Amino acid sequence: xxxxxxxxxxxxxxxxxxxxxxxxxxxxxxxxxxxxxxxxxxxxxxxxxxxxxxxxxxxxxxxxxxxxxxxxxxxxxxxxxxxxxxxxxxxxxxxxxxxxxxxxxxxxxxxxxxxxxxxxxxxxxxxxxxxxxxxxxxxxxxxxxxxxxxxxxxxxxxxxxxxxxxxxxxxxxxxxxxxxxxxxxxxxxxxxxxxxxxxxxxxxxxxxxxxxxxxxxxxxxxxxxxxxxxxxxxxxxxxxxxxxxxxxxxxxxxxxxxxxxxxxxxxxxxxxxxxxxxxxxxxxxxxxxxxxxxxxxxxxxxxxxxxxxxxxxxxxxxxxxxxxxxxxxxxxxxxxxxxxxxxxxxxxxxxxxxxxxxxxxxxxxxxxxxxxxxxxxxxxxxxxxxxxxxxxxxxxxxxxxxxxxxxxxxxxxxxxxxxxxxxxxxxxxxxxxxxxxxxxxxxxxxxxxxxxxxxxxxxxxxxxxxxxxxxxxxxxxxxxxxxxxxxxxxxxxxxxxxxxxxxxxxxxxxxxxxxxxxxxxxxxxxxxxxxxxxxxxxxxxxx
Ligand code: NAD
Numbered sequence: 391x392x393x394x395x396x397x398x399x400x401x402x403x404x405x406x407x408x409x410x411x412x413x414x415x416x417x418x419x420x421x422x423x424x425x426x427x428x429x430x431x432x433x434x435x436x437x438x439x440x441x442x443x444x445x446x447x448x449x450x451x452x453x454x455x456x457x458x459x460x461x462x463x464x465x466x467x468x469x470x471x472x473x474x475x476x477x478x479x480x481x482x483x484x485x486x487x488x489x490x491x492x493x494x495x496x497x498x499x500x501x502x503x504x505x506x507x508x509x510x511x512x513x514x515x516x517x518x519x520x521x522x523x524x525x526x527x528x529x530x531x532x533x534x535x536x537x538x539x540x541x542x543x544x545x546x547x548x549x550x551x552x553x554x555x556x557x558x559x560x561x562x563x564x565x566x567x568x569x570x571x572x573x574x575x576x577x578x579x580x581x582x583x584x585x586x587x588x589x590x591x592x593x594x595x596x597x598x599x600x601x602x603x604x605x606x607x608x609x610x611x612x613x614x615x616x617x618x619x620x621x622x623x624x625x626x627x628x629x630x631x632x633x634x635x636x637x638x639x640x641x642x643x644x645x646x647x648x649x650x651x652x653x654x655x656x657x658x659x660x661x662x663x664x665x666x667x668x669x670x671x672x673x674x675x676x677x678x679x680x681x682x683x684x685x686x687x688x689x690x691x692x693x694x695x696x697x698x699x700x701x702x703x704x705x706x707x708x709x710x711x712x713x714x715x716x717x718x719x720x721x722x723x724x725x726x727x728x729x730x731x732x733x734x735x736x737x738x739x740x741x742x743x744x745x746x747x748x749x750x751x752x753x754x755x756x757x758x759x760x761x762x763x764x765x766x767x768x769x770x771x772x773x774x775x776x777x778x779x780x781x782x783x784x785x786x787x788x789x790x791x792x793x794x795x796x797x798x799x800x801x802x803x804x805x806x807x808x809x810x811x812x813x814x815x816x817x818x819x820x821x822x823x824x825x826x827x828x829x830x831x832x833x834x835x836x837x838x839x840x841x842x843x844x845x846x847x848x849x850x851x852x853x854x855x856x857x858x859x860x861x862x863x864x865x866x867x868x869x870x871x872x873x874x875x876x877x878x879x880x881x882x883x884x885x886x887x888x889x890x891x892x893x894x895x896x897x898x899x900x901x902x903x904x905x906x907x908x909x910x911x912x913x914x915x916x917x918x919x920x921x922x923x924x925x926x927x928x929x930x931x932x933x
Contacts, residue, residue: 407422427455428636432631446755466601486547522796523580552565559922586612597908600634601635602633654679682844690722691850699875700734706877711798711822714879714880717878778805783801783823815838846890869893
């Protein structure tokens with residue numbers, strides 16, 4: 391059961407936390423009263439504006455966090471740069487060993503809790519408390535951080551360059567990766583831990599120092615993670631500012647993006663902000679990784695195994711209350727299976743009940759902020775006014791206790807037209823709204839899949855090899871993630887993760903992503919007694 395918060399006013403100066411929240415904060419060593427420092431650069435500090443962490447389930451104020459003042463931000467960037475100067479000389483396998491300990495720090499907590507605390511992973515629980523996703527997904531995020539640490543430990547012994555054959559006798563060419571510098575990680579609210587984990591692991595293995603500016607609405611997750619990471623850095627005699635933290639809002643983000651002392655900005659967030667970030671970093675010739683909005687489609691063919699497709703589409707559209715970048719937002723059904731598919735999908739939707747995401751068995755938690763309800767309602771209004779058929783959902787949960795949180799009904803709609811130029815198909819609405827259209831030929835559905843600005847995730851449900859070939863080939867899906875009989879939502883760390891087009895073309899996590907976190911040099915070395923020019927150019931002076 392949801393309990394009404396003991397204290398909901400954001401303006402109250404003293405904090406009386408509910409037991410629900412207090413237990414989680416205490417287990418992670420976070421203060422349950424007073425203001426919390428939101429800046430770490432080797433020292434904890436913070437004298438800027440106060441940011442409120444608000445529980446999306448109950449409306450309770452979880453914490454008041456002091457963000458960075460402009461001077462503190464400047465100092466943190468300087469400290470992070472100093473830390474980089476030191477850390478770049480630490481041998482890569484030693485950096486890997488530190489990552490292994492960070493991995494243990496994250497996983498050990500889970501093991502310890504398994505024995506003493508009823509199998510609870512309190513970092514996962516904190517994600518649930520502060521962000522609003524259900525418990526199993528919160529724990530899954532921590533697991534993703536553990537997984538990428540494992541990956542980066544191995545990588546720390548394999549970040550190899552190459553020897554290239556030279557056309558000149560007595561010459562060798564080496565392609566050499568070196569540490570890059572300061573990597574700023576600007577992250578979104580919906581993955582308040584894992585996205586940082588992806589970046590931290592690769593960046594540390596590569597010999598960089600990171601400066602993390604998380605979403606201002608999930609400061610507690612960032613502080614809890616930084617406490618674990620910094621304790622391990624310090625235990626190993628490393629400067630804490632190898633992994634600095636800055637809690638702050640838009641202005642702080644802008645100052646970091648503009649700073650020439652930041653070599654790489656890894657930005658995860660909306661297309662709107664990503665466009666500004668991309669242009670700003672490009673204007674100072676910095677490096678940028680953009681991981682922006684998704685508008686992901688699932689296509690179900692007549693030969694698909696519906697017993698696999700249905701639960702996957704259900705999870706893709708409703709999981710995380712539709713707040714994953716990879717959430718399924720568009721569903722294209724072949725005419726021959728559409729009636730059955732929609733009937734069975736609606737049955738699944740009818741089984742959904744909102745609940746406290748901390749309680750096992752809850753499938754639907756809240757939207758993260760109150761403002762997100764407006765985004766949801768605006769999209770529903772648009773659908774209704776433009777003649778769409780709303781099959782299920784379309785409203786907020788207004789009865790107690792859900793009225794204290796941001797609960798909305800997962801919605802299935804059939805827009806009047808499948809025309810992808812329409813606003814409803816073009817836009818990522820970050821809420822559980824699934825728009826459906828019916829097709830006759832795979833080519834038509836692939837055209838719709840590709841007809842939107844975004845290009846993150848896509849999925850085809852089929853048993854036919856010919857369909858598969860079309861889907862993953864040159865005339866197939868133009869997204870960065872192109873799945874077959876796997877939903878759009880959720881990815882493993884081993885492959886490079888990211889999207890094309892207005893999703894930003896960024897790649898993080900596995901694959902070759904690490905290559906972006908290093909500075910590449912081509913080194914031609916002459917060990918002969920001649921100095922020939924390339925391409926046989928003759929530049930001999932005659933007198
Ligand atoms: P957002 O764009 O509002 O904020 C993201 C980050 O940018 C925050 O840390 C914010 O404080 C900061 N910021 C805001 N204005 C800024 C500015 N002018 N300059 C620099 N930084 C600024 O995004 P959000 O609402 O937190 O997250 C949801 C969005 O993130 C969705 O669009 C979702 O699809 C996307 N997302 C994408 C991926 C991916 O991998 N492609 C993953 C997660 C989330």
